[in-house]
Amino acid sequence: xxxxxxxxxxxxxxxxxxxxxxxxxxxxxxxxxxxxxxxxxxxxxxxxxxxxxxxxxxxxxxxxxxxxxxxxxxxxx
Amino acid sequence: xxxxxxxxxxxxxxxxxxxxxxxxxxxxxxxxxxxxxxxxxxxxxxxxxxxxxxxxxxxxxxxxxxxxxxxxxxxxxxxxxxxxxxxxxxxxxxxxxxxxxxxxxxxxxxxxxxxxxxxxxxxxxxxxxxxxxxxxxxxxxxxxxxxxxxxxxxxxxxxxxxxxxxxxxxxxxxxxxxxxxxxxxxxxxxxxxxxxxxxxxxxxxxxxxxxxxxxxxxxxxxxxxxxxxxxxxxxxxxxxxxxxxxxxxxxxxxxxxxxxxxxxxxxxxxxxxxxxxxxxxxxxxxxxxxxxxxxxxxxxxxxxxxxxxxxxxxxxxxxxxxxxxxxxxxxx
Numbered sequence: 480x481x482x483x484x485x486x487x488x489x490x491x492x493x494x495x496x497x498x499x500x501x502x503x504x505x506x507x508x509x510x511x512x513x514x515x516x517x518x519x520x521x522x523x524x525x526x527x528x529x530x531x532x533x534x535x536x537x538x539x540x541x542x543x544x545x546x547x548x549x550x551x552x553x554x555x556x
Numbered sequence: 557x558x559x560x561x562x563x564x565x566x567x568x569x570x571x572x573x574x575x576x577x578x579x580x581x582x583x584x585x586x587x588x589x590x591x592x593x594x595x596x597x598x599x600x601x602x603x604x605x606x607x608x609x610x611x612x613x614x615x616x617x618x619x620x621x622x623x624x625x626x627x628x629x630x631x632x633x634x635x636x637x638x639x640x641x642x643x644x645x646x647x648x649x650x651x652x653x654x655x656x657x658x659x660x661x662x663x664x665x666x667x668x669x670x671x672x673x674x675x676x677x678x679x680x681x682x683x684x685x686x687x688x689x690x691x692x693x694x695x696x697x698x699x700x701x702x703x704x705x706x707x708x709x710x711x712x713x714x715x716x717x718x719x720x721x722x723x724x725x726x727x728x729x730x731x732x733x734x735x736x737x738x739x740x741x742x743x744x745x746x747x748x749x750x751x752x753x754x755x756x757x758x759x760x761x762x763x764x765x766x767x768x769x770x771x772x773x774x775x776x777x778x779x780x781x782x783x784x785x786x787x788x789x790x791x792x793x794x795x796x797x798x799x800x801x802x803x804x805x806x807x808x809x810x811x812x813x814x815x816x817x818x819x820x821x822x823x824x825x826x827x828x829x830x831x832x833x834x835x836x837x838x839x840x841x842x843x844x845x846x847x848x849x850x851x852x853x854x855x856x857x858x859x860x861x862x863x864x865x866x867x868x869x870x871x872x873x874x875x876x877x878x879x880x881x882x883x884x885x886x887x888x
Binding site: 492494 | 591
């Protein structure tokens with residue numbers, strides 16, 4: 480699993496994403512398409528696709544997509 | 557066990573995305589529509605009740621499908637916002653519709669899986685020869701429970717009523733009812749709830765609760781934990797679909813149309829992708845009505861029929877409050 484693969488799967492959860500390229504420094508909640516519904520879908524997708532069951536609090540506290548990638552690595556092992 | 561006609565009624569008053577945006581400026585009109593698939597919902601008038609709406613839907617059914625109301629020998633009303641705690645609102649419907657006194661009338665308290673439940677009870681009544689023509693009415697006015705500051709629920713839910721005739725005669729046949737499956741998880745009862753006012757918490761002493769300045773809930777009103785519902789749905793609906801296919805000895809490829817409870821477009825698409833259903837086989841009708849609880853599936857069926865899409869094997873799946881799921885195959 481790579482960071483790029485995770486981002487590709489996350490963008491699939493957005494509705495018609497046409498924003499800037501997402502890097503590990505991008506702040507999650509700065510993305511226009513991000514809202515609570517998208518958050519739920521991404522959290523579920525990470526569980527389904529990467530077997531990473533991230534607790535709600537950790538998921539909420541992730542600031543950048545890099546933070547999120549670290550969580551995926553941590554919880555998928 | 558045939559569906560002989562479906563009609564529906566929407567209250568006159570509407571609530572558009574522009575009006576929601578006026579109350580909640582942080583939610584743009586475009587954002588609401590792109591995410592939920594909803595542009596407009598209908599809201600029952602203050603003095604309009606579930607029985608009033610049920611009467612209107614039933615009258616439309618009789619007129620649109622040329623049904624002689626003298627044939628009806630049972631009414632099932634599915635609602636969670638009845639006119640009274642008691643009596644049974646279906647009895648009021650019998651009187652207002654001037655139906656024969658020689659009929660049965662019962663309410664069922666169920667939400668988004670309620671239409672499929674109603675179909676199963678109707679099938680049971682027909683199979684046991686307790687009735688020949690069952691009028692199934694879904695009528696819901698969640699708006700009466702929703703707090704004015706509750707952005708999410710005001711955006712998603714709309715009021716509506718539907719009427720379906722399920723008959724042992726195959727006149728105007730919209731399809732035949734095949735086998736059903738059900739699933740219940742009552743441990744999630746408080747994920748979608750109106751807590752106060754009934755037996756457990758009779759006092760309507762709820763207070764507005766805000767988290768970070770955003771309205772969270774008032775126990776007198778409808779509360780939905782969106783995350784719980786999303787998780788439950790995402791996990792259990794694919795299993796329901798599998799079980800339903802097995803029960804009916806069908807494969808996913810043999811289904812011509814999937815008609816799910818129309819919760820909101822985003823969630824429906826998430827499930828569609830997860831179950832791997834082609835977009836053209838997945839019916840969506842939300843734009844002008846929103847999530848009308850037990851009425852979403854019959855409203856969708858009505859429009860699928862108008863578009864000539866009710867053909868072959870149609871899979872219905874309802875899911876939500878309870879927590880509860882129910883599914884059936886209709887064959888045309």
